[in-house]
Amino acid sequence: MDGLQSALLPEVLDALSDPVIMVDGRKVVTFANSASLTAWPALTRGTPLSFTLRAPDLIEAIDDVLAAKVAASRGTMTERLPVERLFEFQAVGLTASANASPRTAPAAVLVFRDLTEARRLESMRVDFVANASHELRTPLASLLGFIETLQGPARNDPHAQSRFLDIMREQGRRMARLIDDLLSLSRVEMSEHRRPVDKVDFGVLIRQVVDTLRPVAEERRVAFHITIPDLPVDVNGDHDELMRVVENLVENGIKYGQSGQKVDVELTLHEPNSDHPCECHFRVRDYGPGIPSEHLPRLTERFYRVDASASRETGGTGLGLAIVKHIVNRHRGRLIIESELGSGSTFHVYLPLHGIK
Ligand SMILES: Nc1ncnc2c1ncn2[C@@H]1O[C@H](COP(=O)(O)OP(=O)(O)OP(=O)(O)O)[C@@H](O)[C@H]1O
Ligand SMILES: [Mg+2]
Numbered sequence: 093m094d095g096l097q098s099a100l101l102p103e104v105l106d107a108l109s110d111p112v113i114m115v116d117g118r119k120v121v122t123f124a125n126s127a128s129l130t131a132w133p134a135l136t137r138g139t140p141l142s143f144t145l146r147a148p149d150l151i152e153a154i155d156d157v158l159a160a161k162v163a164a165s166r167g168t169m170t171e172r173l174p175v176e177r178l179f180e181f182q183a184v185g186l187t188a189s190a191n192a193s194p195r196t197a198p199a200a201v202l203v204f205r206d207l208t209e210a211r212r213l214e215s216m217r218v219d220f221v222a223n224a225s226h227e228l229r230t231p232l233a234s235l236l237g238f239i240e241t242l243q244g245p246a247r248n249d250p251h252a253q254s255r256f257l258d259i260m261r262e263q264g265r266r267m268a269r270l271i272d273d274l275l276s277l278s279r280v281e282m283s284e285h286r287r288p289v290d291k292v293d294f295g296v297l298i299r300q301v302v303d304t305l306r307p308v309a310e311e312r313r314v315a316f317h318i319t320i321p322d323l324p325v326d327v328n329g330d331h332d333e334l335m336r337v338v339e340n341l342v343e344n345g346i347k348y349g350q351s352g353q354k355v356d357v358e359l360t361l362h363e364p365n366s367d368h369p370c371e372c373h374f375r376v377r378d379y380g381p382g383i384p385s386e387h388l389p390r391l392t393e394r395f396y397r398v399d400a401s402a403s404r405e406t407g408g409t410g411l412g413l414a415i416v417k418h419i420v421n422r423h424r425g426r427l428i429i430e431s432e433l434g435s436g437s438t439f440h441v442y443l444p445l446h447g448i449k
Contacts, residue, residue: 110205111179114186114198115141119154122198131177131206141202145169150181150202157185157200168207180205223395227270227409231263238263266407273411277394280333280418287424291446292329294372295320295359301338302357305346312350319358325372326446333419340412341376341439347406349378352436362442370445371425377438383431391429392417416441 111128124135135144147169164184171177181204238256246252345355362371390396395410397403420427431437
């Protein structure tokens with residue numbers, strides 16, 4: 093490497109998104125790139141590395157390369173504070189240039205990779221497969237149980253047969269609903285980077301969905317209060333996906349807010365401001381028991397339910413809000429959930445109007 097290129101080396105290392113640290117033969121920091129200072133702000137040149145990074149495996153790996161036992165040593169280290177993070181590291185021994193002091197010349201370079209996000213995604217994937225299997229297995233076990241009963245003890249009991257067949261049909265429908273929801277979730281996820289282009293009158297669509305849900309609301313003695321402007325409120329949208337959004341939010345308001353006996357469904361043109369110009373604001377408010385605040389950040393996770401058995405009883409799969417969130421993201425909109433215990437919940441959806449980039 094010529095002189096100019098080596099002079100640029102610190103800048104090049106600063107451009108990397110992974111932390112790179114160099115230490116001398118006494119494990120004192122001689123260089124720390126920007127990414128390492130972001131990861132560990134306390135890291136200071138001229139102080140021992142162990143003041144900031146105490147992971148025994150890392151120190152041992154550095155000792156090994158400094159003692160020239162190995163040319164390079166890899167490992168992982170976990171940090172608990174301030175938040176749990178997982179890093180993969182590699183320590184590589186350096187040969188000091190002839191004119192450098194043997195004690196203070198860089199003797200090892202440490203390269204880190206933050207695996208926290210990858211680990212989180214991996215554990216979400218594992219949880220998802222476990223949850224989906226569990227959700228499918230429960231109705232399947234019940235179906236198999238009833239089949240055995242129909243073939244055995246209930247073989248000659250027409251009354252029991254018809255009752256069991258009703259339950260079996262319900263369980264079969266539940267499995268079908270779950271699979272439909274899983275498929276729509278994966279479809280939306282796959283198309284999330286492609287913004288919908290059709291012009292959809294959101295006001296008309298909301299009225300349609302509310303009309304189809306009227307019988308469900310009446311059955312549960314819930315009244316709708318609807319406020320929708322008479323003029324068209326056009327958004328860039330996928331008609332079916334926006335129906336799913338409205339359907340799930342209004343249905344949740346009826347199911348979980350039933351005790352409040354009313355659900356407000358409102359659409360307004362949002363006052364333009366510098367952050368969010370030309371949006372419409374759709375909200376569904378119920379007057380039910382509300383949602384404890386600790387659950388709010390997790391509501392849009394797949395299969396997350398505040399009360400799993402209550403949701404299952406009403407036929408819920410726990411995928412509704414996950415689908416809503418992905419659809420809203422695809423439409424470049426925002427979903428905001430507010431709730432107060434004892435007063436009910438409001439689900440807000442902001443969507444950019446048609447023609448807005
Ligand atoms: N308006 C609401 N009031 C109180 N809790 C709610 C409300 N909306 C959603 N929740 C809670 O959030 C959970 C997740 O809702 P989501 O719509 O994702 O699933 P679900 O309604 O159980 O199933 P699905 O939507 O597939 O029928 C619900 O199980 C419920 O515990
Ligand atoms: Mg739902």
